Amino acid sequence: MAGIELKSSAFHDGSFIPRRYAREGEDVSPDLTWAGVPEGAAELVLLCEDPDAPTGTFVHWLVTGIDPTSGGVAAGQVPTGGRERRNGYGEPGWGGPHPPAGDQAHRYFFRLYALPEPVSLPDGASADDVHAAVDKEQLGSGHLMGLYHR
Numbered sequence: 134m135a136g137i138e139l140k141s142s143a144f145h146d147g148s149f150i151p152r153r154y155a156r157e158g159e160d161v162s163p164d165l166t167w168a169g170v171p172e173g174a175a176e177l178v179l180l181c182e183d184p185d186a187p188t189g190t191f192v193h194w195l196v197t198g199i200d201p202t203s204g205g206v207a208a209g210q211v212p213t214g215g216r217e218r219r220n221g222y223g224e225p226g227w228g229g230p231h232p233p234a235g236d237q238a239h240r241y242f243f244r245l246y247a248l249p250e251p252v253s254l255p256d257g258a259s260a261d262d263v264h265a266a267v268d269k270e271q272l273g274s275g276h277l278m279g280l281y282h283r
Contacts, residue, residue, distance in 0.1 A: 136169060171247050175201070218256070
């Protein structure tokens with residue numbers, strides 16, 4: 134399986150996500166770039182999730198149908214060809230980090246999956262739904278992890 138390189142100029146893997154991207158900040162999605170998408174990819178799926186949320190894994194961003202040749206997305210934008218799905222806040226699009234005040238830093242995993250055909254997901258898909266749909270079919274993936282606390 135191919136490894137996709139996923140990066141952001143806003144933060145490095147394992148470092149803190151700036152407040153600008155959080156719910157109490159400007160609540161805009163960070164810029165992302167990717168490289169190494171395998172040949173044969175029909176679409177990319179982007180998922181941002183917080184596995185440390187007190188109620189279980191929380192979806193912060195889910196975008197399907199991304200053009201595999203796009204190479205990235207600017208801050209606050211939708212990836213080319215992408216369809217933003219409902220996040221854990223019940224809203225379409227990006228919903229920034231907002232862990233309970235006083236919690237230790239939560240981990241936010243940005244995962245990009247290359248798929249050989251368009252994925253079928255229900256509206257309001259959970260992180261588990263996404264993993265079940267893409268884990269078997271993916272041609273490659275990449276991830277970037279950021280931290281945030283209040």
